[in-house]
Amino acid sequence: MKLPPITNGFEIVYKKPDTLTDTPMHYCPGCGHGVVHRVLMEVVDEMKIQDKTIGVAPVGCSVFAYNYMNVDMQEAAHGRATAVATGIKRVLPDRFVFTYQGDGDLAAIGTGETVHTVNRGENILIVFINNGVYGMTGGQMAPTTLLGMKTTTSPYGREAASAGFPLKITNLITQLPGALYVTRQAVHEPNAVRRLKKAVRLAFEYQLLKKGTCFIEVVSNCPSGWKMTPQESNKWMEENMFPMYPLGDLKVPSQTMN
Amino acid sequence: MIRGKVVIAQDICKGCELCITSCPQESLGLSDKINIKGYRFVELVKDNCTGCVNCALVCPDAAITVYRQRKEVFKANQNMKKAV
Numbered sequence: 001m002k003l004p005p006i007t008n009g010f011e012i013v014y015k016k017p018d019t020l021t022d023t024p025m026h027y028c029p030g031c032g033h034g035v036v037h038r039v040l041m042e043v044v045d046e047m048k049i050q051d052k053t054i055g056v057a058p059v060g061c062s063v064f065a066y067n068y069m070n071v072d073m074q075e076a077a078h079g080r081a082t083a084v085a086t087g088i089k090r091v092l093p094d095r096f097v098f099t100y101q102g103d104g105d106l107a108a109i110g111t112g113e114t115v116h117t118v119n120r121g122e123n124i125l126i127v128f129i130n131n132g133v134y135g136m137t138g139g140q141m142a143p144t145t146l147l148g149m150k151t152t153t154s155p156y157g158r159e160a161a162s163a164g165f166p167l168k169i170t171n172l173i174t175q176l177p178g179a180l181y182v183t184r185q186a187v188h189e190p191n192a193v194r195r196l197k198k199a200v201r202l203a204f205e206y207q208l209l210k211k212g213t214c215f216i217e218v219v220s221n222c223p224s225g226w227k228m229t230p231q232e233s234n235k236w237m238e239e240n241m242f243p244m245y246p247l248g249d250l251k252v253p254s255q256t257m258n
Numbered sequence: 259m260i261r262g263k264v265v266i267a268q269d270i271c272k273g274c275e276l277c278i279t280s281c282p283q284e285s286l287g288l289s290d291k292i293n294i295k296g297y298r299f300v301e302l303v304k305d306n307c308t309g310c311v312n313c314a315l316v317c318p319d320a321a322i323t324v325y326r327q328r329k330e331v332f333k334a335n336q337n338m339k340k341a342v
Contacts, residue, residue, distance in 0.1 A: 009331030010263065014314040014324035025319055029297065030274030034318030190280055190312040223274075230274040 017045040019070045026064060030230025032220030033061060035187040036129060036196070037068050040098070043200045044071060053096045054088050056081040060102035061135045079110025082117035085124045096207055098125040103144040104134040107169045111143075114169065121178030121212040125203045128170070128215065130245065131222040139225030143167040146244055151225070166244060170217040174250045180212030182251040186219045186242075188234040199249075206253060219245050262309020262326040264302060270321040271299035277313035277322065286313060 019041040027033045044053050050071055057065040059078040066073030076084040081099040089097045106114050106128050114126070133151050134140040140153040144166050148157040158166075174182045181203055185196040196218060203214035219241050221233035228236060264286075271293060277300055278286045287303035309326030 009328045010325040011328050012323065013262070013309055013326045014311045014322070016320040016323065020320055024270050024295075027318060029272035029318075030276055031318055034320065035316065038318075038320045187316070190315040193315040230276055231279055234276070 017041045019045045019050050021068055021070045023067050025068055027061065028222075028224045030221065030223045030233065031061070031135075032131065032187045032218065033129060035193060036100075036127065036218050036220070037062075037065065039187075039193060039197050039200055040100070040127065041069055041071075042197060043204055044096075046201070047204060049096050049204070052094070053098070054085075054092070056085045056088070056097070056099040058099070058101040058105040060105045062100055062102060062129065063136070065100050079105050079108070080113055081105065082110065082122075082124070082126060083113045085126075086117055086120070086122045089122055089124050093123075093210075096125075096204055097123075098127060098204075100127045101129070102135070103128070103130045103132065103142045104136075107143045107167050111167075111169070115173065115176070118173050118213045118215065119176045119178045121180070123207050123210050123212070125200075125207060125214045125216065127200075128217045129220050130170075130217055131220045131225065132166075132241065133222050133225035135222045135225045139222065139227075144169075144245075146240060149240075168245065170215065170245075170250060173215055178212050179215060179251055180209070180253050181206050181214040181249075182217075183215070183249045184217040184219065184245060184247050186237070186247055188221065188237060192247075209253070211253065217245070219247065260308055260327050260329070260332050262307045262324060264307055264309075264313060265323045265325070266300055266302075267319075267321040267323075268299045268301075269294050270319050271297065272319060273297040273299055274318065275300070276316045276318070280312045280316045282310065282312065283308060 025034050053071040055073045057075050058081045085097050085099045132145045141151040183199050186192045221237050223230045223233045283306045285304040285307045288298045289301045293299045314322040314324050
């Protein structure tokens with residue numbers, strides 16, 4: 001993107017990170033994916049680790065993540081991103097490896113891979129975008145869908161009797177000894193984005209410790225899947241998603257090292 | 259007040275309006291025109307931007323670049339005003 005010249009005492013305080021490509025993102029208007037992509041790449045840019053970072057793209061809305069992030073990327077089979085990342089990290093232990101997965105990928109088809117990767121304590125960063133639906137295929141019910149939430153496959157709202165309860169996979173993973181840093185963040189407001197950036201930065205730095213897996217859940221919106229405008233979806237998320245998925249750190253390294 | 263300005267990449271903007279609601283100065287608004295993708299894009303409607311970066315932080319498409327006046331320039335301007 002060509003920027004206008006800086007004039008009469010102005011300086012750039014914020015611009016798109018160089019590690020993000022100029023390809024326009026295919027995400028729906030207001031989708032949280034773009035913010036998380038940008039935050040990840042900002043941290044890579046700040047730490048100057050562009051040539052040492054390897055990302056693993058999932059299947060889902062963010063399947064084209066490799067088009068937007070200007071780092072080495074690998075596409076994985078549905079749900080198997082953490083398994084692929086394990087292989088990459090073991091072959092190239094000096095690289096920063098992260099996976100970027102949605103809730104249908106990580107919490108449904110990839111539950112086994114995720115739980116075992118964290119249990120083995122692989123030194124990777126798992127970024128988990130939780131928006132409660134399968135966004136790419138048209139808003140079907142996911143394991144993380146809230147009770148009573150209407151989706152295309154649960155038109156009367158999710159019922160616990162037939163579809164079970166929402167899966168809090170982040171809380172599940174916190175129990176595992178291999179998890180080093182587990183946190184839940186959001187991207188609905190500027191301060192939440194700032195907190196997410198701090199968490200991502202910490203998680204990348206913790207990879208150098210080689211003490212375990214870092215796991216960042218980002219509670220996000222899905223305006224198209226939820227059939228709302230971006231503003232409504234953010235408000236709905238604050239009112240309904242956050243009581244179920246409260247934000248904050250679930251596990252920090254000081255607890256695990258003692 | 260320190261002055262800022264935002265430059266919005268109009269062809270990338272999808273008009274999700276998240277920046278409009280996050281702007282504390284209410285200086286952003288939707289344009290009447292549409293861009294190459296058919297979305298109404300966001301533009302600066304009031305000249306009271308302070309360069310707080312809130313809009314750029316919530317922009318999912320990284321379409322916003324924020325400029326802010328340098329502190330020394332701001333102070334020099336203040337002193338000039340006082341002298342006058």
